[in-house]
């Protein structure tokens with residue numbers, strides 16, 4: 001027992017002293033992750049991967065990672081995973097760093113950074129496409145009852161200012177895990193591709209993923225620099241206008257109805273704008289609403305032109321563009337127009353009447369002189385009349401023949 005006591009004391013001392021020594025040291029003990037790599041796994045898509053440092057002590061501390069994307073666009077986030085997928089343009093290269101951090105509020109200091117990067121793809125400056133813009137729209141799909149709607153994609157661009165005349169651009173898009181190359185290009189006068197049309201795509205009209213578009217090219221005279229661009233679907237989607245717009249006037253009530261546009265979004269996702277144009281007063285009235293009916297009291301007898309347009313409201317996704325206006329439909333009568341029409345009709349009738357009277361007068365006058373020629377004396381009247389009748393018959397004969 002006498003021997004045990006100092007031994008215990010020494011043990012305790014040994015246990016306590018190094019711990020007191022270690023405490024400040026421990027803060028630098030988090031080790032950076034190992035084997036950090038960046039890998040292109042798709043069009044404008046990379047996978048960042050790393051492993052926990054195998055020498056990390058103590059093993060029981062909960063660890064996380066702080067990831068920093070340095071370019072092309074700065075981004076900072078923390079995660080407990082050891083891999084992370086990013087959607088990003090890659091034509092300027094890509095660079096990221098990661099460090100080990102304590103999770104759950106340990107007072108440990110973060111580790112040093114480790115970095116990895118992708119070099120920008122080669123290419124002469126000024127050869128890549130510029131002003132790339134894309135739009136999508138939705139049409140009915142008559143072929144597949146399980147996918148009643150299909151999304152088309154249309155992209156246009158300008159030829160880079162230093163691209164040789166023989167540049168041949170190719171365009172690709174990726175949505176989710178589907179990538180497709182364009183098959184229908186439009187060309188400029190030098191036969192270079194400057195637009196592309198995908199009548200059917202894998203884009204989901206209600207999806208919220210980024211649409212990635214990649215344009216690269218080839219030429220005998222230069223290396224064509226590729227170009228990537230990301231598009232948010234809500235920002236490029238051209239909604240179809242509402243359909244079956246009808247309007248009627250009953251008394252002083254103008255009621256307008258329509259149906260939702262051809263779209264994969266359900267009825268409750270739309271908002272509308274109705275434009276009522278009073279042709280007589282040359283006055284526009286525009287109303288916003290979320291229902292499919294609009295009733296307005298009118299105090300004015302006039303002709304109205306009515307148009308409706310639609311947008312997917314923020315109930316269902318981020319607000320995008322308004323559709324085109326529907327074809328105008330017309331209701332009501334324009335009184336003023338009506339009276340000018342009447343005036344024209346009356347005028348025409350009067351002119352016709354006058355012409356008729358005039359012709360009649362002329363004809364009567366002619367007949368009069370024929371029937372009662374001024375020269376002959378009254379005693380030969382019977383003979384004369386006979387001659388005239390004969391003459392008249394002869395004249396008639398001539399008239400028929402002369403035709």
Ligand SMILES: *[C@@H]1O[C@H](CO)[C@@H](O)[C@H](O)[C@H]1NC(C)=O
Pocket residue numbers: 034035
């Ligand atoms: C991680 O890197 C080490 C050497 O740095 C290597 O031995 C090991 O195989 C790598 N692990 C993986 C999964 O690549």
Ligand SMILES: *[C@@H]1O[C@H](CO)[C@@H](O)[C@H](O)[C@H]1NC(C)=O
Pocket residue numbers: 130131158
């Ligand atoms: C192309 O885009 C640039 C800016 O990005 C703009 O200044 C230029 O007007 C655009 N050109 C055309 C023809 O739209």
Ligand SMILES: *[C@@H]1O[C@H](CO)[C@@H](O)[C@H](O)[C@H]1NC(C)=O
Pocket residue numbers: 136137138139152154240
């Ligand atoms: C969709 O867009 C394309 C190209 O912009 C156009 O030709 C087509 O008519 C549009 N379809 C509808 C239904 O608007």
Ligand SMILES: *[C@@H]1O[C@H](CO)[C@@H](O)[C@H](O)[C@H]1NC(C)=O
Pocket residue numbers: 043170172214216217218
């Ligand atoms: C263009 O990009 C596509 C898709 O990434 C690739 O398959 C193709 O080889 C590239 N073409 C050129 C000329 O770089």
Ligand SMILES: *[C@@H]1O[C@H](CO)[C@@H](O)[C@H](O)[C@H]1NC(C)=O
Pocket residue numbers: 243244259
């Ligand atoms: C529009 O009206 C026509 C005929 O009135 C009808 O066949 C069609 O189904 C309507 N469209 C919609 C989207 O309801």
